[in-house]
Amino acid sequence: MSIQFDEVLDVKGAKCPMPLVKSRKAVNTLGVGNVLKVIATDRGSIADFQGWAKTAKNMELLEQETVQENGEDLYVHYLKRTK
Numbered sequence: 684m685s686i687q688f689d690e691v692l693d694v695k696g697a698k699c700p701m702p703l704v705k706s707r708k709a710v711n712t713l714g715v716g717n718v719l720k721v722i723a724t725d726r727g728s729i730a731d732f733q734g735w736a737k738t739a740k741n742m743e744l745l746e747q748e749t750v751q752e753n754g755e756d757l758y759v760h761y762l763k764r765t766k
Contacts, residue, residue: 688720713764
């Protein structure tokens with residue numbers, strides 16, 4: 684993935700709804716236009732972030748990807764602060 688990001692939030696091991704809760708707090712600390720890369724191990728985070736993106740007024744979900752690290756799936760989400 685070639686998306687440029689400004690900050691990384693590692694929520695590996697956190698279960699629903701914590702990846703989303705922590706990401707909301709982190710997005711609110713970003714400057715407008717900045718991108719947060721969130722790394723999660725909770726498969727449910729894929730749908731959670733998609734649902735949040737549909738209703739969020741200050742965030743855009745740019746991309747999601749699944750990558751392997753040491754035989755474990757990681758779910759990576761790229762969030763852009765819009766206002």
